Amino acid sequence: MTDNTTPIATPEHTVDGFVREFLRELNFGQGTDLTRASVNDKYLAMARTVRHYLMVRWLATLRRQYQLQAKSVAYLSAEFLLGRQLDNALLAADLDEVVEEGLASLGIDLAELREAEVEPGLGNGGLGRLAACFIDSLATMNVPCIGYGIRYEYGIFRQTFVDGWQVEKPDNWLALGSPWEFPHPESAVTVDFGGHTEQYTDESGTTRSRWVPGWSVLGVPYNYMVPGFENGRVNTLRLWSARATRAFDLEIFNAGDYAQAVRAQTFAENISKVLYPEDSTPQGKELRLQQQYFFVACSLRDFLDQVLPHDFDLRNLPDRIVFQLNDTHPVIAIPELMRILVDERGWEWSEAWAITQKCFAYTCHTLLPEALEVWSVELLGKLLPRHLEIIYRINEDFMAELREAYPDDELRVRRMSIIAEYPERAVRMAYLATVAGSKVNGVAALHSQLLKDKVLHDFSDHYPDKFTNVTNGVTPRRFVRLANPGLSELITSAIGDGWVTDLDKLQELEPLADDADFRAAFRQVKRANKLRLVDVLAERDGITVDPDTMLDVMVKRLHEYKRQTLKLLHVVTLYDQVTSGAVKIEDVTPRTFAFGAKAAPGYRMAKQTIGLINAVGRVVNNDPALQGRLTVAFPANYNVTLAEKLIPAADLSEQISLAGKEASGTGNMKFALNGALTIGTDDGANVEIRELVGDDNFFLFGLLEPEVAEIVDRGYHPTSYYEENRSLRHALDLIASGAFSGGDRATFEPIVSNLLSEDRFLVLADYQAYIDAQERVDEAYADTEAWTRSAVLNVARSGFFSSDRSMRDYIDRIWHTHPVPPER
Numbered sequence: 001m002t003d004n005t006t007p008i009a010t011p012e013h014t015v016d017g018f019v020r021e022f023l024r025e026l027n028f029g030q031g032t033d034l035t036r037a038s039v040n041d042k043y044l045a046m047a048r049t050v051r052h053y054l055m056v057r058w059l060a061t062l063r064r065q066y067q068l069q070a071k072s073v074a075y076l077s078a079e080f081l082l083g084r085q086l087d088n089a090l091l092a093a094d095l096d097e098v099v100e101e102g103l104a105s106l107g108i109d110l111a112e113l114r115e116a117e118v119e120p121g122l123g124n125g126g127l128g129r130l131a132a133c134f135i136d137s138l139a140t141m142n143v144p145c146i147g148y149g150i151r152y153e154y155g156i157f158r159q160t161f162v163d164g165w166q167v168e169k170p171d172n173w174l175a176l177g178s179p180w181e182f183p184h185p186e187s188a189v190t191v192d193f194g195g196h197t198e199q200y201t202d203e204s205g206t207t208r209s210r211w212v213p214g215w216s217v218l219g220v221p222y223n224y225m226v227p228g229f230e231n232g233r234v235n236t237l238r239l240w241s242a243r244a245t246r247a248f249d250l251e252i253f254n255a256g257d258y259a260q261a262v263r264a265q266t267f268a269e270n271i272s273k274v275l276y277p278e279d280s281t282p283q284g285k286e287l288r289l290q291q292q293y294f295f296v297a298c299s300l301r302d303f304l305d306q307v308l309p310h311d312f313d314l315r316n317l318p319d320r321i322v323f324q325l326n327d328t329h330p331v332i333a334i335p336e337l338m339r340i341l342v343d344e345r346g347w348e349w350s351e352a353w354a355i356t357q358k359c360f361a362y363t364c365h366t367l368l369p370e371a372l373e374v375w376s377v378e379l380l381g382k383l384l385p386r387h388l389e390i391i392y393r394i395n396e397d398f399m400a401e402l403r404e405a406y407p408d409d410e411l412r413v414r415r416m417s418i419i420a421e422y423p424e425r426a427v428r429m430a431y432l433a434t435v436a437g438s439k440v441n442g443v444a445a446l447h448s449q450l451l452k453d454k455v456l457h458d459f460s461d462h463y464p465d466k467f468t469n470v471t472n473g474v475t476p477r478r479f480v481r482l483a484n485p486g487l488s489e490l491i492t493s494a495i496g497d498g499w500v501t502d503l504d505k506l507q508e509l510e511p512l513a514d515d516a517d518f519r520a521a522f523r524q525v526k527r528a529n530k531l532r533l534v535d536v537l538a539e540r541d542g543i544t545v546d547p548d549t550m551l552d553v554m555v556k557r558l559h560e561y562k563r564q565t566l567k568l569l570h571v572v573t574l575y576d577q578v579t580s581g582a583v584k585i586e587d588v589t590p591r592t593f594a595f596g597a598k599a600a601p602g603y604r605m606a607k608q609t610i611g612l613i614n615a616v617g618r619v620v621n622n623d624p625a626l627q628g629r630l631t632v633a634f635p636a637n638y639n640v641t642l643a644e645k646l647i648p649a650a651d652l653s654e655q656i657s658l659a660g661k662e663a664s665g666t667g668n669m670k671f672a673l674n675g676a677l678t679i680g681t682d683d684g685a686n687v688e689i690r691e692l693v694g695d696d697n698f699f700l701f702g703l704l705e706p707e708v709a710e711i712v713d714r715g716y717h718p719t720s721y722y723e724e725n726r727s728l729r730h731a732l733d734l735i736a737s738g739a740f741s742g743g744d745r746a747t748f749e750p751i752v753s754n755l756l757s758e759d760r761f762l763v764l765a766d767y768q769a770y771i772d773a774q775e776r777v778d779e780a781y782a783d784t785e786a787w788t789r790s791a792v793l794n795v796a797r798s799g800f801f802s803s804d805r806s807m808r809d810y811i812d813r814i815w816h817t818h819p820v821p822p823e824r
């Protein structure tokens with residue numbers, strides 16, 4: 001990089017300055033003018049204009065980073081669920097008013113242009129959204145960070161419903177142009193795959209291994225700005241896109257096989273074609289392993305060759321970088337760094353290992369044993385033969401260390417092997433990350449404890465100092481300031497605007513929970529948010545919602561462990577009570593049950609559940625006996641953009657996973673910060689939310705984790721709950737009878753029989769406790785003032801769940817990096 005410090009011109013931060021720049025972009029960038037421009041033209045021109053305002057800061061950040069060579073975080077994540085970019089960029093640059101006014105002066109409605117943005121859905125759910133929140137916080141806190149990931153051509157599928165069943169449509173988010181990215185094909189990196197290894201003797205007489213790859217692809221970097229909130233810093237997110245190498249193309253093309261040349265190109269480009277729509281369970285697909293190695297190899301190459309100065313001594317690498325592994329997806333980076341140091345730089349193994357161990361840290365995101373990623377030795381050997389050798393060598397040394405530590409416990413030594421032997425020989429990526437990483441963290445207090453006690457118990461015993469906790473968080477910029485402008489204004493009018501970057505300040509709201517005027521204003525904000533949601537759902541989905549009902553929301557990926565069926569059993573039970581005459585409809589609290597959830601396309605039970613939610617909704621919403629007092633609203637395609645509308649409107653947050661299964665959750669935090677009360681189990685970060693907001697302001701129910709473990713050990717029998725609980729039996733019988741499927745008993749039989757035979761996530765065991773807790777919710781909701789008081793206290797006491805705090809914890813416990821304030 002040249003040290004070109006000549007200032008470039010930032011457009012004037014005025015309405016006129018913006019208008020001039022916008023029109024210039026429309027004319028010269030889009031090649032059109034105001035009279036002809038489509039909404040998309042105007043959106044693209046506006047987005048590029050907004051970019052210009054951040055550009056000086058971005059270049060200055062890069063320049064300063066190059067000069068100072070401060071320690072950085074490289075956040076390696078296969079997913080970044082960014083959400084829309086425009087509003088966040090406007091907020092960071094403090095441009096919202098200027099842009100709104102400027103556009104209005106041209107007769108353009110900013111709100112209309114906003115809707116033209118397609119959110120980049122480059123993630124499945126919580127894990128990808130977490131990565132997006134973290135890079136936002138690091139930029140806002142002035143901490144040097146590069147996010148590294150994959151620029152999927154198709155992100156998470158667009159969900160549609162056909163007769164209530166999920167039908168997936170491709171998410172062609174790039175179709176109309178992508179104004180937030182900067183492609184750099186000239187900086188493409190080559191990534192090798194396949195082939196074999198061979199032994200040779202180097203000059204010093206040492207036997208070494210070398211990789212002779214079989215094929216390669218190019219990784220083209222696309223840079224995205226990650227602006228801090230009004231602080232002058234803009235970090236970088238670098239996403240990789242796969243291209244065919246020219247050599248590869250030309251060879252085949254010259255051999256006269258045009259069709260094959262095109263096939264080869266397709267083959268290479270497939271690597272970054274689609275995001276795997278799996279959540280919580282790994283899909284053992286060759287292409288997925290290719291994706292993982294692809295982005296990690298590009299990122300290491302980029303950091304070592306492009307970001308670091310050319311004469312950098314890699315012995316100092318741990319002073320300059322920490323690679324944070326977001327789950328096991330990027331763990332192949334560990335043998336890749338070893339390969340670079342040993343094979344390419346000619347280092348001794350032990351030297352390379354000492355440095356590598358200091359450069360990585362691993363975040364575990366699960367408690368489900370089936371979600372711990374393994375790669376078969378056969379596949380790894382085929383795709384990455386040298387990496388497999390390196391993993392074997394790491395394991396050999398590790399096994400020797402264990403045999404020395406536990407000479408009489410060969411069983412334990414084998415249990416801890418990075419290589420599993422059954423059901424097939426495979427590499428356990430979480431074990432590799434734990435052995436190689438300097439730290440291993442869980443994502444909520446309970447989760448980290450269970451990691452130590454259960455999932456990785458042998459390892460926490462062996463390396464007690466490696467294990468730590470960092471409770472997840474969410475960015476207050478996107479999920480409060482932008483998503484809930486009404487609440488933001490109310491908070492700012494009460495305590496000033498410092499809370500946006502110091503969320504602990506929300507504590508100052510606490511006394512206002514007892515102030516009737518404040519509560520009235522708070523209720524008014526909630527109601528305005530409901531009215532906004534009513535419009536969104538009417539426009540987007542044709543769904544009618546009554547803003548005068550309690551809004552009870554369950555939005556998250558569809559998974560059996562999250563227990564959407566438990567929520568549904570509550571709805572069916574209320575329906576059954578009213579239609580059977582057991583309860584008068586006038587005595588039922590009017591509620592809207594809002595669901596939002598995508599199911600992995602191959603996950604049959606999850607897709608069945610979606611069908612059942614819609615089927616129950618159809619019947620409940622159309623039964624005159626309910627007089628419109630109970631409705632189910634299930635907008636399709638839950639994503640960040642919809643979350644930003646739903647969560648600020650919610651009264652009740654459903655966080656009802658089986659205790660011991662949800663690692664943390666972050667949806668739960670977003671709801672609490674927006675003044676919804678939680679009904680939840682003692683699971684994940686719910687535990688910490690309840691501790692902070694207080695038992696009186698949280699509806700706890702259900703088995704505790706140790707009770708779950710005990711029931712499962714004893715042998716769980718769901719039928720006994722069915723037989724002993726009348727209302728549960730009625731609800732299940734109603735579903736089985738075909739009442740929601742036009743009399744067809746077969747349609748939802750798999751769900752009912754699954755609950756009655758296996759019920760892996762103890763839905764039936766928690767049913768009655770859940771119904772009872774919902775009755776407590778109804779009682780509490782009837783006292784409007786007390787409910788509002790609780791809602792205000794939820795906001796006031798949830799500042800801990802800022803991702804800024806998560807970042808401070810990572811910095812103190814794992815990264816040991818420092819903020820670098822921008823040059824003044």
Ligand SMILES: *Cc1c(COP(=O)(O)O)cnc(C)c1O
Nearest residue numbers: 125126556639640643665666667
């Ligand atoms: C926050 C968020 C999630 C995570 O929700 P959980 O309830 O923690 O599983 C998933 N998807 C989107 C779009 C989100 O914004």
